Amino acid sequence: MCGIVGYIGNKNAVPVVINGLRRLEYRGYDSAGIAVMNGDLKLVKCKGKVADLEAKMGDSVEESTIGIGHTRWATHGEPNDVNAHPHLSNNGEIVLIHNGIIENYGSLKSALISRGFEFHSDTDTEVLVNLIEDVKSSEKTTLAQAIKIALNQVVGAYAIAVFDISNNDQIVVAKKGSPLVVGIGEGEYFIASDATPFLEFTKKAVYLEDDEMAIINRGQDIEVLSIPDNRVIDHYVHQLEMDLASIEKGGYEHFMLKEIYEQPKSIGDTLRGRLLPEQGLIQMDGIYQFQEKLVNANRIIILGCGTSWHAGLVAEYMFEDLARIPVEVEYASEFRYRNPIITEKDVVIAISQSGETADTLAAIKLAKERGATIFGVCNVVGSSIARETHAGAYTHAGPEIGVASTKAFTSQVAVLALMAIKIAHKKGLLKESYYHRLLSELHEIPNKIERMLKSDSQSKFIAETFKDAPNFLYLGRGYNFPVALEGALKLKEISYIHAEGYPAAEMKHGPIALIDENMPVVVIAPKSGQYEKIVSNIQEVKAREGKVIAIVSEGDSEIAQMADYVIEVEDTMEVFSPLLTTIPLQLLSYHIAVMRGCNVDQPRNLAKSVTVE
Ligand code: AGP
Numbered sequence: 001m002c003g004i005v006g007y008i009g010n011k012n013a014v015p016v017v018i019n020g021l022r023r024l025e026y027r028g029y030d031s032a033g034i035a036v037m038n039g040d041l042k043l044v045k046c047k048g049k050v051a052d053l054e055a056k057m058g059d060s061v062e063e064s065t066i067g068i069g070h071t072r073w074a075t076h077g078e079p080n081d082v083n084a085h086p087h088l089s090n091n092g093e094i095v096l097i098h099n100g101i102i103e104n105y106g107s108l109k110s111a112l113i114s115r116g117f118e119f120h121s122d123t124d125t126e127v128l129v130n131l132i133e134d135v136k137s138s139e140k141t142t143l144a145q146a147i148k149i150a151l152n153q154v155v156g157a158y159a160i161a162v163f164d165i166s167n168n169d170q171i172v173v174a175k176k177g178s179p180l181v182v183g184i185g186e187g188e189y190f191i192a193s194d195a196t197p198f199l200e201f202t203k204k205a206v207y208l209e210d211d212e213m214a215i216i217n218r219g220q221d222i223e224v225l226s227i228p229d230n231r232v233i234d235h236y237v238h239q240l241e242m243d244l245a246s247i248e249k250g251g252y253e254h255f256m257l258k259e260i261y262e263q264p265k266s267i268g269d270t271l272r273g274r275l276l277p278e279q280g281l282i283q284m285d286g287i288y289q290f291q292e293k294l295v296n297a298n299r300i301i302i303l304g305c306g307t308s309w310h311a312g313l314v315a316e317y318m319f320e321d322l323a324r325i326p327v328e329v330e331y332a333s334e335f336r337y338r339n340p341i342i343t344e345k346d347v348v349i350a351i352s353q354s355g356e357t358a359d360t361l362a363a364i365k366l367a368k369e370r371g372a373t374i375f376g377v378c379n380v381v382g383s384s385i386a387r388e389t390h391a392g393a394y395t396h397a398g399p400e401i402g403v404a405s406t407k408a409f410t411s412q413v414a415v416l417a418l419m420a421i422k423i424a425h426k427k428g429l430l431k432e433s434y435y436h437r438l439l440s441e442l443h444e445i446p447n448k449i450e451r452m453l454k455s456d457s458q459s460k461f462i463a464e465t466f467k468d469a470p471n472f473l474y475l476g477r478g479y480n481f482p483v484a485l486e487g488a489l490k491l492k493e494i495s496y497i498h499a500e501g502y503p504a505a506e507m508k509h510g511p512i513a514l515i516d517e518n519m520p521v522v523v524i525a526p527k528s529g530q531y532e533k534i535v536s537n538i539q540e541v542k543a544r545e546g547k548v549i550a551i552v553s554e555g556d557s558e559i560a561q562m563a564d565y566v567i568e569v570e571d572t573m574e575v576f577s578p579l580l581t582t583i584p585l586q587l588l589s590y591h592i593a594v595m596r597g598c599n600v601d602q603p604r605n606l607a608k609s610v611t612v613e
Contacts, residue, residue: 002085002099003027004180005197006068006161008171008218009188013067016190020197021050021069023247026401026601026608027099027193028073031084035095036064041165043095045070045084049602066168066218068161068191070097073607076105077122087126089133090117093165094143096129099193099611100157100178108153128154132162144172144215144225151176151213151227157358157611159208161191174213174227178611179356179384182206182214182222184237189216194380195240196247196399203240207382209233238382247399254600256402256494260586264450266397266407267579270414271446274393277439282422286393290347293373294325294423297347301340301372302329303363304351305610307405307489311377311412312351313482314578318420321575324429332363333613342370349375349416353400353408354609355383362613364388377415379408393419402601403608404494406586409486410449410579417442417576441573448570449583456587462549462565463591466520472497473511473546474585475504476524477534483524483578487585494593494603504537517545522588523563524581527553528574538562549588551581 003024007013017034032053033045042064046056050071070085077083085097102108105124108131113119117130131153136146143164151158157177163170173180173191183190183198183205190198195205206222208214212233215223224235252258259266274283287294294300300319302312309331316327330340332350336359342348348367352360355378364374364385376392378385379400386392397411421438424430430438466472472491476484485501492499502511504523515521521541525534535558541548542562550563553571560566567588569580593600 002073003071003193004068004097004099004159004161004191006171006173006191007188008066008169008216009185010065011188012063013065014061014063017067017069018050018054020190020192021071023196024193025050025071026403028071028607029602030074030079031072031081032070033084033086034061034067034069035086036061036067037163037165037168038062038064041095043086043088045081045086047080047084066163066171068095068097068163068171075101076124083121083123085125087121087123087129089129091133094129094133094136094162095165096125096132096160096162098125098128099159100176102128102154102158103156104154124156128158128160143167143170144213147172147174148213148225148227148230159193169218171216172213173208173216175208176210176227180208182208182216184222187219189222191216195242199240199242199244199247205238205240206235207238242399247401254402254590256404256406256590256600259400259402259407260583260590261453262398263407263410263583264446264453266411267414267449268446269396269398270411271418271443272396274418275439275443277436277443280436280439282418282425282439284393284418284422287375287391287419290373290375290391291426294347294419295426296345297325298343298345300325300327301342301346301348301367302327302351303332303335303348303360303367305332305357305359307409307486308351308353308360308412310482310486310489311409311416312349313485314413314479315349315416315420317479318417318575319423322420322424322430323427325423330363332357333359336363336366340366342367342372344371346372347375348372349377350385350389351377351412352383352385353379353405353412355380355385356609356611357385358611358613361385361388377412379411401608403603403606404490404589404600410582413578414442414445438573438575442576445572445576445579448572448580452569452580452583458565458567459584459587460591462567463588463595467592467595469518469520470498471514471519472499473514473519473521474499474501474524475507475521475537476501477504477530479529479574479578480524480526480581483581483585484522486582487522487524487589490586490589491592493606494589494600495596495598496604497592504534507537508540512540512544515541515544515546517547519546520549521546522549522551522585524551525559526551526569526577526581527556527571528577535559535562551584
């Protein structure tokens, strides 16, 4: 997956494109490139980040009122200067940026080679730009028509922006499977993978749907067409609600830290207007229409990847425990290639921060084909998954820029908790007093996190002690088993330390062999839940001289005596404990990564949303 940016209007396109690329670096940062026109074409690209591109550009890229740029996460071809976008067609006239994968690029490439085309990169994108050139010259047609004809031959996913050096007044964009939004300003247009690159310029945006293209002519109205049949589409102009402050660091050293500290607010935003403890109500308009489906569901299948899958595991405990509905939590990437048994009485909940994860999207499509009703739990409004599902609830966590997911996870858990409690109550499974306690306790969670975040000196101290450890083990039971997985994932992805999450009781079936005096073992052991059992697990670790870092409830003196280090979290009901126990694990991995000199917000090999298989 990659980020694409474009501009056509009356401003200088260069800073617009470069700043836009910086905001999209979360989508990939292997290489970057820019192409602008000022009489001649100026195209600069290189391996590395947008900062490397800027250094390479120096003063060589002059002002221009048309430009496109790209930040890459490599799929076809290693990250190097040649494979970086934009790509140029053989005759040097057509310039193209692409986010996605052209699956049939091999056969298209062979056909183009047989017609005399040469290729310089290993990318599928270079095939597409030459295919467009081939169609344009052989059919003697316009750029837009050539793009349309070429795309009808393409199998795969794309969001592209293209211009022809003979026409300074036009950019053509098209989309299938990868996101693309056009910002509409006063006499100017912005093109991007999401709206963040142009927020300071306009709040008006057109989100292209799959199989749509737009012809953007300077100073004229945008024309949106259907690619398969050339039909003109009446496009809808969205009014964006996001503001600039929400996508800036706001004084924090890293986005990840900002996002960890934002959690009292982000969870508060998730619950706002939905959780009404004084009225004893949970209101979720997004799922209202299909609520009965959930109440009568034979089974819930939860789909997601990475951290979103971990939120799904927490939800499994919630839905089974409270609403007594059997739940299966599946990696979307596995589910989509199995031959899963799905009936109309099954309800699928798809969880995704970005709403663009390719595997989750494909798994949803499969479940839909087989008759399931699909609820989406997404953060990004208007994202592909949000649009593909029958109903759903946005998490409203605000933009998450750090590649390691933090506030999105806790907001996902909060939304899923609302859903589970609502369905359980509707099914008459909760005693009224217990139901009211659940509502008021969930309402208190943001305040508890706020107080917990007042000091993180203990997680910093522990980070300093263990920052050079080569391995970590994370153990939890029940609701906190998924938290162990999430804690281990956070550490792995940003500090490159190998870490494993395990259900604490499984330790003795294998991982216990790893424990010696060098092994830090993070045990999530709040008072709620299977406390006595986990105390025994801690003793098993101590008996083998492992170093125990325990996440405990405030004032827990029993574990404090056994563990080497403790971090206290406020007390809450077991069902909500993941919302609190996750916080110190996020901070611990953050501090360790910073102390190891890692790039916290842009860890190697990763990207924020994985829009390829
Ligand atoms: C989280 O820290 C990861 N970077 C990653 O596992 C992520 O959760 C996963 O790719 C799923 O993304 P999504 O929620 O946007 O679908």
